Amino acid sequence: MTPIFKFEGIYTPVVTPYHHDGTVNFDTLSNVIEHLISRGVHGLISGGSTGENYAQTVAERVEIATFTADQIKGRVPLVMGTGAMLTDDSKSLAVAGREMGADAILLASPPYAVPTDRENALNALAIDKAANLPVMLYNYPHRTGTLMGEEFLDRVGRSRNFCGIKESSGDINRVHLLARDYPHIQLGCGMDDQALEFFAWGAPFWVCGGSNFLPDEHIALYQACIVERNFEKGRRIMSAMMPLMRVLEQGGKFIQTIKYGVTLNGMDTGPVRAPLKGLNKDDKRALEQVVRVLKTTIANIQAEG
Amino acid sequence: MDLLTKDEYAAIAADMDFPNTAYIDGAYRPAMSGKTFATRNPATGEVLTDVAACGSEDVDFAVAKAREAFDDGRWSRMHPSERKDILIRFAKLLTRNARELAVMESVDSGKPIYDCETVDIPETIHCIKWHAEAIDKMYDQIAPSSDDHVAMVVREPIGVVGLILPWNFPLLMLAWKIGPALAAGCSVVVKPAEETSLTALRVAELASEAGVPRGVLNVVPGGGADVGEPIGRHLDIDMVSFTGSTKTGKLFLSYSAESNAKEVVLEMGGKNPAIVMEDAENLDRVAQHLVNGAFWNMGENCSATSRLIVHRAVKTELLERIEHHAQHWNVGDPLDPETRVGALVSPAHFKKVSGYLKKAEDVVFGGAAGGGFVAPSLVQLPDNNHVLARDEIFGPVLGVIEVDSFDQAIEIANDTDYGLCASLFTANAKRAIRGARMLRAGTVTVNSYGEGDISTPFGGYKQSGFGGRDNSVHAHDQYTQLKTIWVDLSDDEDEAVS
Numbered sequence: 001m002t003p004i005f006k007f008e009g010i011y012t013p014v015v016t017p018y019h020h021d022g023t024v025n026f027d028t029l030s031n032v033i034e035h036l037i038s039r040g041v042h043g044l045i046s047g048g049s050t051g052e053n054y055a056q057t058v059a060e061r062v063e064i065a066t067f068t069a070d071q072i073k074g075r076v077p078l079v080m081g082t083g084a085m086l087t088d089d090s091k092s093l094a095v096a097g098r099e100m101g102a103d104a105i106l107l108a109s110p111p112y113a114v115p116t117d118r119e120n121a122l123n124a125l126a127i128d129k130a131a132n133l134p135v136m137l138y139n140y141p142h143r144t145g146t147l148m149g150e151e152f153l154d155r156v157g158r159s160r161n162f163c164g165i166k167e168s169s170g171d172i173n174r175v176h177l178l179a180r181d182y183p184h185i186q187l188g189c190g191m192d193d194q195a196l197e198f199f200a201w202g203a204p205f206w207v208c209g210g211s212n213f214l215p216d217e218h219i220a221l222y223q224a225c226i227v228e229r230n231f232e233k234g235r236r237i238m239s240a241m242m243p244l245m246r247v248l249e250q251g252g253k254f255i256q257t258i259k260y261g262v263t264l265n266g267m268d269t270g271p272v273r274a275p276l277k278g279l280n281k282d283d284k285r286a287l288e289q290v291v292r293v294l295k296t297t298i299a300n301i302q303a304e305g
Numbered sequence: 306m307d308l309l310t311k312d313e314y315a316a317i318a319a320d321m322d323f324p325n326t327a328y329i330d331g332a333y334r335p336a337m338s339g340k341t342f343a344t345r346n347p348a349t350g351e352v353l354t355d356v357a358a359c360g361s362e363d364v365d366f367a368v369a370k371a372r373e374a375f376d377d378g379r380w381s382r383m384h385p386s387e388r389k390d391i392l393i394r395f396a397k398l399l400t401r402n403a404r405e406l407a408v409m410e411s412v413d414s415g416k417p418i419y420d421c422e423t424v425d426i427p428e429t430i431h432c433i434k435w436h437a438e439a440i441d442k443m444y445d446q447i448a449p450s451s452d453d454h455v456a457m458v459v460r461e462p463i464g465v466v467g468l469i470l471p472w473n474f475p476l477l478m479l480a481w482k483i484g485p486a487l488a489a490g491c492s493v494v495v496k497p498a499e500e501t502s503l504t505a506l507r508v509a510e511l512a513s514e515a516g517v518p519r520g521v522l523n524v525v526p527g528g529g530a531d532v533g534e535p536i537g538r539h540l541d542i543d544m545v546s547f548t549g550s551t552k553t554g555k556l557f558l559s560y561s562a563e564s565n566a567k568e569v570v571l572e573m574g575g576k577n578p579a580i581v582m583e584d585a586e587n588l589d590r591v592a593q594h595l596v597n598g599a600f601w602n603m604g605e606n607c608s609a610t611s612r613l614i615v616h617r618a619v620k621t622e623l624l625e626r627i628e629h630h631a632q633h634w635n636v637g638d639p640l641d642p643e644t645r646v647g648a649l650v651s652p653a654h655f656k657k658v659s660g661y662l663k664k665a666e667d668v669v670f671g672g673a674a675g676g677g678f679v680a681p682s683l684v685q686l687p688d689n690n691h692v693l694a695r696d697e698i699f700g701p702v703l704g705v706i707e708v709d710s711f712d713q714a715i716e717i718a719n720d721t722d723y724g725l726c727a728s729l730f731t732a733n734a735k736r737a738i739r740g741a742r743m744l745r746a747g748t749v750t751v752n753s754y755g756e757g758d759i760s761t762p763f764g765g766y767k768q769s770g771f772g773g774r775d776n777s778v779h780a781h782d783q784y785t786q787l788k789t790i791w792v793d794l795s796d797d798e799d800e801a802v803s
Contacts, residue, residue: 004339153332160326160335160357183366184334 005134009042047081213261331519374520392437415648658700724766
């Protein structure tokens with residue numbers, strides 16, 4: 001039997017640092033991973049969209065994930081991203097995930113094709129079959145063009161591996177639907193500015209790009225809401241984080257912002273791959289300002305005990 | 306349906322995709338704990354799949370969804386003729402998938418494919434169809450009353466019902482319960498037996514495909530303590546219909562008493578007598594009935610004939626004829642269409658049945674047991690106090706007790722804790738009717754063995770059960786309750802009846 005996997009806590013979709021010639025900077029990647037583990041994040045995701053998976057070949061993704069697995073050495077769970085345009089690529093990534101000892105796979109809808117729920121479910125079941133690992137679904141209709149609807153969720157229930165979902169639709173009704181009608185699929189926040197709402201509905205995990213450079217603050221919110229069940233405190237932490245969320249979710253430069261945040265922490269993540277471009281000076285200054293205020297405010301809340 | 310060859314059945318079985326998660330709110334879902342248990346082919350010991358081992362949290366979820374469905378009326382308040390249409394479509398889908406279901410049933414339970422193809426599956430389909438056809442032909446009543454009043458006696462679906470299934474007829478017992486329950490408009494939470502969960506799960510999916518709304522038919526596999534007891538104790542379940550052992554059935558009464566006093570219908574064990582008098586006609590035909598009654602479904606049948614009470618004058622000849630017919634009941638691979646006696650359902654049950662056989666002092670034929678299979682066996686019993694005459698063995702073992710008179714035969718037949726079925730073979734019409742009346746059993750057959758059919762009620766006396774009957778329109782009673790509606794039509798308040 002496949003034991004169900006409990007996704008709990010802060011899962012960081014790790015950025016991919018590059019050298020300025022565009023090749024992967026494994027030294028910095030190693031530093032980022034060590035930093036995240038030392039700060040206490042609960043799990044790492046390799047090959048998510050924050051890791052620029054769409055701009056990498058399958059071979060590169062496998063190499064990066066394998067490096068990550070070797071670096072982690074089982075200290076925290078590793079989730080292997082399998083999102084790809086081609087089903088066969090997703091299957092190859094899933095198989096690689098199993099072979100490298102990943103603890104779970106992150107499974108998204110294939111972008112651009114706009115499959116029906118039925119097609120999407122059969123696709124997901126095929127990828128699942130290739131890995132036979134616990135699955136964290138990734139519902140991100142704004143990026144993939146298709147929503148993991150009820151028929152999809154009903155059909156993937158044929159495999160007990162589907163035990164988590166990173167919900168990134170931004171539609172609060174989806175949170176209600178998932179919490180009430182799909183309790184066997186652990187609900188995870190994938191929409192950073194709704195983290196408090198997700199936690200209120202009992203979501204046990206949060207996949208947050210921002211935790212690449214602000215792990216303490218993201219853990220603080222999880223700690224307050226889920227561990228301490230103190231939503232008053234949680235609301236104050238979330239309120240302090242909202243300016244960051246605005247920059248991340250509404251600024252249109254999510255990955256660049258995250259990578260620059262990591263660079264600010266002393267680990268140079270280098271450029272982003274095409275078609276994206278880096279932050280300009282104004283964006284950088286804005287982020288620095290937001291981070292400074294956020295860190296101080298949350299540190300003060302934490303100091304109250 | 307034409308039967309296939311053994312190899313063809315084996316090929317279908319090898320290629321089969323077994324459902325193995327719970328089915329709740331219109332979808333397959335793993336147990337929330339992630340736990341599973343292995344389900345095996347009892348004929349080979351091979352693991353077929355790992356089935357979700359649900360717990361009380363899954364029961365709670367299924368009941369909540371069943372309640373939601375019941376309360377919003379998506380099924381319970383649907384016009385009966387619409388429910389009929391959907392259930393008939395459901396029966397058609399069962400027919401279309403009959404072969405898959407037959408093979409799945411055979412490998413999961415050890416039943417001969419011959420029985421699955423010719424009895425279990427066709428009767429399952431017929432049962433669903435029968436109750437579907439009945440539901441829009443049942444009328445409520447208007448009671449006699451004065452001009453100023455209307456008193457209506459109406460039937461309403463009882464609500465959310467828990468259905469606890471045995472492993473001996475996994476599909477047929479499912480149909481016996483969901484047929485009338487769904488037709489009546491109830492929402493159901495089914496607990497299949499741990500040994501035989503597979504076909505119920507597949508059937509639930511087919512029901513959804515036919516248009517039974519989500520939440521109406523839920524199947525929660527798992528153990529008695531983890532699923533059965535939470536159903537029995539659930540505060541939001543209105544009624545439980547149980548088929549299984551007397552010991553477990555009694556537990557459901559206590560669960561009810563200790564929770565919400567839900568209604569409980571019990572269909573439990575049997576120790577069914579067949580009386581053959583010296584004037585019985587055509588002993589060869591009698592023997593055929595007895596062989597069928599005792600050995601069909603490996604004797605794993607609460608209505609199996611397990612005590613042959615025979616008059617001394619015809620005993621020797623009858624036993625010879627029984628032995629002759631029993632020889633044609635091949636024991637072996639359940640997927641071989643020539644097989645009439647398959648594997649017992651589990652190693653634990655095999656141990657129990659073979660343990661009883663060892664206590665037999667005078668074996669006429671059979672007595673062999675090995676590898677999960679027990680040969681049809683006939684044993685002579687010194688009297689009705691022997692353990693093989695008292696306990697329900699639930700295996701292919703027929704005990705013979707010799708008598709000298711009709712009254713003695715009736716007395717012995719009734720000398721049991723059970724009262725499910727009885728049969729009486731005599732050519733004397735007065736004796737036949739008198740005996741049928743004197744036998745304390747829910748079903749009495751004269752000059753034949755049987756349970757009746759879908760059109761007649763089935764259930765027991767004494768510790769064989771109570772609370773309602775399966776089959777026939779009477780089966781609907783247990784899934785409905787009566788409501789009286791009084792309407793005062795008078796204009797003058799002084800004349801109104803309070």
